[in-house]
Amino acid sequence: MIVTVTLNPAVDEEFLVPEFRPGGWFRSKNAIRTPGGKGINVSMMLAQLGYESAAMGFLAGFNGAYIRDVLRKDRITTNFIHVKGETRTNVYIVDESGHIETGLSEPGPYISEEAYNRFLRNYQRMLQRTRLLILGGSLPPGIPQDIYGELIRMAKEYNIPTIVDAAGLPLQSALEAGPTIAKIDHRFMSRISGISLTSLDNIIEVVSKLHDQGVEWATTSYHIYGDVFFTPKGIYLALAERRSVVSLFAAADALITGLIVGGEEGMDVEDRIRFAMACAWEDSMHVEKGFSSRKAIEALMPRVQLERFD
Amino acid sequence: MRIGDLMDRDLTSVTENTPLKEAIEMLSQHNLTGLPVVDEMGFLVGFISEKDIIKASLPSYCEYLEGATFIPDFDQFSEKLRKKVMEPVGKYMTRKVIYFSEDDSDLHAALSLIQQGLKMAPVVREDGVFVGMVSRAHLIEHIMCDEDE
Numbered sequence: 001m002i003v004t005v006t007l008n009p010a011v012d013e014e015f016l017v018p019e020f021r022p023g024g025w026f027r028s029k030n031a032i033r034t035p036g037g038k039g040i041n042v043s044m045m046l047a048q049l050g051y052e053s054a055a056m057g058f059l060a061g062f063n064g065a066y067i068r069d070v071l072r073k074d075r076i077t078t079n080f081i082h083v084k085g086e087t088r089t090n091v092y093i094v095d096e097s098g099h100i101e102t103g104l105s106e107p108g109p110y111i112s113e114e115a116y117n118r119f120l121r122n123y124q125r126m127l128q129r130t131r132l133l134i135l136g137g138s139l140p141p142g143i144p145q146d147i148y149g150e151l152i153r154m155a156k157e158y159n160i161p162t163i164v165d166a167a168g169l170p171l172q173s174a175l176e177a178g179p180t181i182a183k184i185d186h187r188f189m190s191r192i193s194g195i196s197l198t199s200l201d202n203i204i205e206v207v208s209k210l211h212d213q214g215v216e217w218a219t220t221s222y223h224i225y226g227d228v229f230f231t232p233k234g235i236y237l238a239l240a241e242r243r244s245v246v247s248l249f250a251a252a253d254a255l256i257t258g259l260i261v262g263g264e265e266g267m268d269v270e271d272r273i274r275f276a277m278a279c280a281w282e283d284s285m286h287v288e289k290g291f292s293s294r295k296a297i298e299a300l301m302p303r304v305q306l307e308r309f310d
Numbered sequence: 311m312r313i314g315d316l317m318d319r320d321l322t323s324v325t326e327n328t329p330l331k332e333a334i335e336m337l338s339q340h341n342l343t344g345l346p347v348v349d350e351m352g353f354l355v356g357f358i359s360e361k362d363i364i365k366a367s368l369p370s371y372c373e374y375l376e377g378a379t380f381i382p383d384f385d386q387f388s389e390k391l392r393k394k395v396m397e398p399v400g401k402y403m404t405r406k407v408i409y410f411s412e413d414d415s416d417l418h419a420a421l422s423l424i425q426q427g428l429k430m431a432p433v434v435r436e437d438g439v440f441v442g443m444v445s446r447a448h449l450i451e452h453i454m455c456d457e458d459e
């Protein structure tokens with residue numbers, strides 16, 4: 001079973017506004033409410049592509065009940081720990097005219113030591129039936145910053161491949177444990193390496209070191225519409241087209257989904273990258289999270305520019 | 311329709327070693343009336359319901375009198391419950407569990423739930439691993455959806 005872990009889920013609220021500016025009062029033409037958080041997004045996108053998965057983490061209050069209900073309707077297996085408080089709400093404002101996105105995020109509910117230990121026991125049990133694990137997103141208050149490293153080490157005891165998409169200290173602890181695939185937040189890498197990662201050479205220099213820590217695949221964004229992929233078969237730069245992009249919200253989760261599906265379907269390295277990029281690109285072509293169809297993704301694959309560095 | 315296609319794929323469960331306190335909190339937080347009990351591998355080994363917990367906390371004379379109508383107040387009940395909250399679920403769970411497999415039909419599940427007077431029952435995979443729950447509400451909702459179509 002593919003298992004996604006979202007320790008700090010959210011209800012994502014997206015508002016479309018013609019000309020957004022701070023200090024104004026706006027009536028949104030359209031508001032979209034969906035369950036969110038990296039792992040949950042991946043579970044929902046996998047379901048759209050016909051792949052079953054189980055989602056776990058913490059849920060609280062009315063928002064938590066809403067997330068659980070939507071996931072159940074999408075036939076996603078759920079295994080959450082319910083805690084006191086309220087699952088956070090993330091607000092995104094998409095300015096239709098300027099193509100600018102503004103986000104506002106809450107911290108999430110406090111996780112007590114008791115709830116955290118309950119989660120770890122649950123996680124340990126889930127590992128018995130897990131064949132691929134995806135960890136991602138921010139941490140709610142109360143959760144230790146090195147949790148991703150710990151969860152990856154536990155999964156490795158069962159030889160379960162792991163994918164991580166995080167930032168800050170949780171990412172650092174994950175990288176130390178050596179995940180199979182890591183989506184690297186390049187601003188964080190830039191800060192800890194002390195090197196500006198605006199140039200391709202610098203990105204390659206810094207991220208290449210991750211291979212030494214056992215990370216098989218690593219990917220990091222390059223400018224806005226590109227990604228650099230560090231694979232066992234070489235380093236690739238993949239670029240999508242800028243035009244037709246409406247919202248980059250959840251595009252990184254679509255990219256992870258594409259990498260998972262590419263791996264599940266035994267695609268070779270280049271097709272897997274193209275498919276992952278096409279997933280991210282297709283997701284960004286509309287405000288709604290997820291994909292119009294698999295056909296729409298596949299139609300974009302040949303348009304992904306791919307360059308290999310030797 | 312297969313039960314596997316209409317069940318609630320929620321894996322909320324406890325183990326035999328889970329303290330009753332934790333099971334009670336989970337029943338309340340998840341708004342459930344019962345929880346499947348699984349082993350470390352996820353195999354179904356029992357079921358703990360509100361009824362099992364209440365039964366364990368009633369004064370022992372209630373069993374002989376076949377009812378709780380003689381209880382003068384909550385004191386004896388709450389005192390006994392407080393003493394038991396750290397005891398393991400395994401001591402009070404039902405071991406002979408009515409369950410369904412994913413391939414069982416909706417009709418078979420509906421008839422079994424009615425005959426056994428159950429509101430819900432666990433669903434297991436072919437090898438006995440717990441994979442979800444089916445309830446009377448799911449079955450009714452499923453029948454209503456078919457009507458709408």
